Amino acid sequence: MNITDNKTTQMTGLEYYRLFIKKMVILLVIFSLVPLLLINTVLRHYFLSSYSDKVMEHMTELIQKHKQNIDNFLQERLNNIRVLASSNSMEQLTNEDFLKKNLDILQKEYDNAFVDLGIVDINGIQIAYAGKYKLVSANYKDSTWFNQALKSKYYISDVFLGLRGQPHFIVAVKKQWNNKDYIIRATIDFNTFNSMVEKIRIGATGFAFIVNKTGQLQTRNMYNLQTINGTSVLDFLNKIDLQKEDVHAVQNLQYRGKEFIFFIVSLKEGQWRLIFQQEQGDAFSELYKARQMGIIILLCGSIGVILIYYLMSRKMIRFIELSEQQREKMNEQLIESGKLASIGELAAGIAHEINNPVAIMVEEAGWIQDLLKEEDFKDSENVQEFSRSLLQIKLQGMRCKDITFKLLSFARKTDPRAVKTQINDLIEEIVKLSKQRAKYSHIEIKTEFEQDLPELMASPSELQQVFLNLFNNAIDAIGTANDEGMVSIVTKRTGDTVLISFSDNGQGIPKSNIARIFDPFFTTKPIGKGTGIGLSICHGIIKKLGGDITVSSEVGIGTTFELTIPLFLEKDTETPLFKEL
Amino acid sequence: MTNKSEPLKLLLVDDETGYVEILSKRMSKRGIEVTAAYSGAEAIRAMRGRYFDAAVLDLKMEDMDGIEILKILRTMDSKMPVIMLTGHGSERAAREGIKYGAYDYLTKPCNFDELVTKIKTAGIGDNRGDGDGK
Numbered sequence: 237m238n239i240t241d242n243k244t245t246q247m248t249g250l251e252y253y254r255l256f257i258k259k260m261v262i263l264l265v266i267f268s269l270v271p272l273l274l275i276n277t278v279l280r281h282y283f284l285s286s287y288s289d290k291v292m293e294h295m296t297e298l299i300q301k302h303k304q305n306i307d308n309f310l311q312e313r314l315n316n317i318r319v320l321a322s323s324n325s326m327e328q329l330t331n332e333d334f335l336k337k338n339l340d341i342l343q344k345e346y347d348n349a350f351v352d353l354g355i356v357d358i359n360g361i362q363i364a365y366a367g368k369y370k371l372v373s374a375n376y377k378d379s380t381w382f383n384q385a386l387k388s389k390y391y392i393s394d395v396f397l398g399l400r401g402q403p404h405f406i407v408a409v410k411k412q413w414n415n416k417d418y419i420i421r422a423t424i425d426f427n428t429f430n431s432m433v434e435k436i437r438i439g440a441t442g443f444a445f446i447v448n449k450t451g452q453l454q455t456r457n458m459y460n461l462q463t464i465n466g467t468s469v470l471d472f473l474n475k476i477d478l479q480k481e482d483v484h485a486v487q488n489l490q491y492r493g494k495e496f497i498f499f500i501v502s503l504k505e506g507q508w509r510l511i512f513q514q515e516q517g518d519a520f521s522e523l524y525k526a527r528q529m530g531i532i533i534l535l536c537g538s539i540g541v542i543l544i545y546y547l548m549s550r551k552m553i554r555f556i557e558l559s560e561q562q563r564e565k566m567n568e569q570l571i572e573s574g575k576l577a578s579i580g581e582l583a584a585g586i587a588h589e590i591n592n593p594v595a596i597m598v599e600e601a602g603w604i605q606d607l608l609k610e611e612d613f614k615d616s617e618n619v620q621e622f623s624r625s626l627l628q629i630k631l632q633g634m635r636c637k638d639i640t641f642k643l644l645s646f647a648r649k650t651d652p653r654a655v656k657t658q659i660n661d662l663i664e665e666i667v668k669l670s671k672q673r674a675k676y677s678h679i680e681i682k683t684e685f686e687q688d689l690p691e692l693m694a695s696p697s698e699l700q701q702v703f704l705n706l707f708n709n710a711i712d713a714i715g716t717a718n719d720e721g722m723v724s725i726v727t728k729r730t731g732d733t734v735l736i737s738f739s740d741n742g743q744g745i746p747k748s749n750i751a752r753i754f755d756p757f758f759t760t761k762p763i764g765k766g767t768g769i770g771l772s773i774c775h776g777i778i779k780k781l782g783g784d785i786t787v788s789s790e791v792g793i794g795t796t797f798e799l800t801i802p803l804f805l806e807k808d809t810e811t812p813l814f815k816e817l
Numbered sequence: 818m819t820n821k822s823e824p825l826k827l828l829l830v831d832d833e834t835g836y837v838e839i840l841s842k843r844m845s846k847r848g849i850e851v852t853a854a855y856s857g858a859e860a861i862r863a864m865r866g867r868y869f870d871a872a873v874l875d876l877k878m879e880d881m882d883g884i885e886i887l888k889i890l891r892t893m894d895s896k897m898p899v900i901m902l903t904g905h906g907s908e909r910a911a912r913e914g915i916k917y918g919a920y921d922y923l924t925k926p927c928n929f930d931e932l933v934t935k936i937k938t939a940g941i942g943d944n945r946g947d948g949d950g951k
Binding site: 588591592594595596597599600602606633634637 | 833835836839840842843846877924925926927929
């Protein structure tokens with residue numbers, strides 16, 4: 237009952253440890269992961285923002301440079317025409333040969349940036365023309381560019397198809413001659429201009445384009461900008477207020493199912509806008525890679541930490557389980573030895589109490605014997621019977637004494653101190669002591685001792701008790717069962733243990749009794765002949781030494797008790813097996 | 818010195834009345850005059866102004882430790898031989914008694930003849946000295 241209760245409490249104890257370790261591991265994981273996460277987050281934030289700032293700065297600078305290039309190009313082309321207009325008289329300019337010559341020079345100097353040259357009068361009629369199109373006398377009166385050009389001294393138009401049906405734009409300078417305004421205009425090659433913008437490529441997805449104030453593309457539509465939600469994006473970008481010359485950046489713009497970054501800068505004094513677009517993932521690819529790496533490191537670190545704590549906790553639980561098992565085992569042993577001790581105590585108490593009445597009984601019988609010896613009774617008929625009966629009472633009284641003495645030896649304190657003990661000597665001593673008894677029972681004693689048997693640390697008085705018990709049992713077992721009785725005692729060393737065997741050719745132990753042979757008070761001897769505690773004492777003593785005692789027996793053939801005792805005992809042997817009474 | 822024709826005077830100390838009574842009866846038949854004491858205190862009272870050739874003392878008494886009684890008896894009569902009765906397993910106490918001057922010890926239940934012989938050798942023999950030790 238006690239053992240069951242114990243087990244229940246141990247189970248709950250183990251559960252408690254498991255829960256405790258689980259909590260501890262969770263706490264440790266939290267305490268390890270939180271700083272890791274914090275550091276990672278803070279560093280990531282600083283790294284990402286500074287890197288992103290750097291990327292943006294670089295891009296802004298780049299776009300600014302391109303803006304200047306384009307503006308310069310436009311300004312230079314305008315300047316070309318301005319120089320042409322101011323350094324030549326109208327007579328010369330209206331001369332087509334002269335115009336042709338100048339166009340040639342301009343085309344040569346500026347990589348065919350100029351397509352043609354023309355002079356248009358105030359009525360919109362082109363009075364002189366040099367170029368590949370037949371546009372002499374062409375009427376531009378209703379053209380937007382012409383009307384705009386008349387309004388200011390210098391003018392650069394938007395891109396339009398015009399009379400030639402090809403995208404182009406016009407650079408125009410107004411000049412007075414004979415109090416009349418004339419427009420000196422030049423067509424700028426669209427391809428030359430367009431290639432300037434097309435050259436602006438960054439990464440795999442970054443490109444640039446130009447739109448005018450009304451949101452119309454001024455460069456070639458390379459990426460189907462307008463077909464997929466293009467107009468709305470252009471509108472959106474066009475509506476953004478721009479600071480004069482600054483590059484304006486728009487990040488995280490969802491567009492065509494992706495995130496885009498846009499840089500917008502004004503061109504041509506605010507009339508056009510240079511827009512650069514790039515997929516955000518492309519623009520910040522290095523950054524994203526670094527971010528991913530950070531996440532991977534964090535994940536690996538976290539998994540590592542959790543794994544280590546998990547394995548550690550498993551190891552700890554295993555350790556606790558093992559020690560719990562050991563504790564349980566020890567508890568059982570303790571209960572067992574406690575039982576033996578209490579049985580011993582009980583036995584001693586009974587023995588002491590019984591001794592007094594037995595003593596009185598024996599003395600009373602003696603008293604009657606004394607009286608019988610007196611004259612008056614000598615002739616009595618039954619005096620012989622009286623004497624026999626009284627003798628029997630005395631004899632049985634003495635047997636009681638023997639039994640109580642045996643019971644008391646169970647409780648008797650033996651000297652439990654472990655000293656270096658030579659097993660062979662101990663057995664030799666016992667054999668000498670019992671020689672007479674053996675001789676009387678016609679039993680031969682055979683000993684086979686291993687020479688140089690190492691000494692072991694044990695209590696000699698305890699071992700003596702064990703050997704004496706086994707030896708007496710062997711002699712009792714032979715009893716009358718065998719006329720040629722033989723007890724053989726063997727000692728030998730096997731590895732780190734000493735093996736001692738007591739064999740007899742007595743009556744043997746039935747199989748049904750073998751299992752109970754070491755139980756206290758189990759005996760097969762007739763009542764009064766045995767107390768059933770000898771083997772239980774032996775068992776206790778040998779177990780205390782870290783050894784083992786086994787029995788093999790066959791009815792009618794004999795019995796062998798085998799003791800194995802380790803040469804080196806780790807445990808402290810100072811604890812006595814039985815409680816002192 | 819005690820006269821040999823006179824009965825031997827014995828102080829028997831044991832709290833087991835039945836045992837004391839039967840021993841007294843048997844001993845009187847063997848020429849021993851027994852004064853019974855059923856406790857340590859009674860034994861001490863009996864000793865006052867009385868002379869005993871020997872004493873038999875049970876070591877396991879209810880009121881006093883046998884060894885303590887022995888010590889007191891020894892101070893009252895240092896030459897009186899004391900034979901102790903012990904149970905098995907109390908031999909250590911008996912050996913301790915010998916150390917404090919007890920004459921001998923026997924385990925209970927004891928052989929009556931052996932006890933009588935021990936008392937007689939102790940009380941009559943040289944062990945008693947001249948008997949003037951009071």
